Amino acid sequence: MNVSATSTMPVYSSASSSSSKSSTLSSEQQALLKDVLSQYDSNSLSASDASEIVKAFEEAGIEPSQALTSAMKTEGYDAKEIGNLASASQAGGSKPMGGPPPRPPKEETDSVSSLLDSLLSSSEDEEEDDTTTALSSSTVSSSSFDTVLDYTTKIMSLKDNAKTDVINMLEQYNSDANKLSQEDTQKLIVNSLKQILNDSDNFNTISFYA
Secondary structure (H helix, E strand, C coil): CCCCHHCCCCCCCCCCCCCCCCCCCHHHHHHHHHHHCCCCCCCCCCCHHHHHHHHHHCCCCCCCCCHHHHHHHHHCHHHHHHHHHHHHHHHCCCCCCCCCCCCCCCCCCCHHHHHHHHHHHCCCCHCCCCHHHHHHHHHHHHHHHHHHHHHHHHCCEEEEHHHHHHHHHHHHHCCCCCCHHHHHHHHHHHHHHHHHHHCHEEEEECCCCC
């Protein structure tokens, strides 16, 4: 989705770095924020949408602050989620803003995706009867694909050291040295990924939260 209104929006001068974290938004900035966010659906926000929102705020001189976080929350948006999604969009090859890292090699992305697919694939439907299997297989496949895609996107937007740790972990669990059951392996991987991906300090973020 394009933010068609950004070209005609007034540009506000940025607050100084010493006060931007605690400053309140002006009435004009609040109006602009509402206008920008009204063009998106908070329940189906894509990485591209998040990147456009960040760009619109950046061009308007609206800097990350607690006031911005609160204003976005009032409009039904999670500023942290938008920051992470925007970073994921950049990791996928969007134009960098403020010098984020270059796009990761396609081979690395494919490797992570392949590891996740191998480790998180489910065999639960093997116990289902033929009638149920025919109806559920497409749903299971779609859910698994979405999960792998989501994890891959987030992993590729991690800082290099965190990304390397994740890849090493996945390769270790995917090796013959791993004697754990598939269920235990998946639980450990999911729990580890949650801890790493929920820590904003691990990301090359364009943060829109204080």
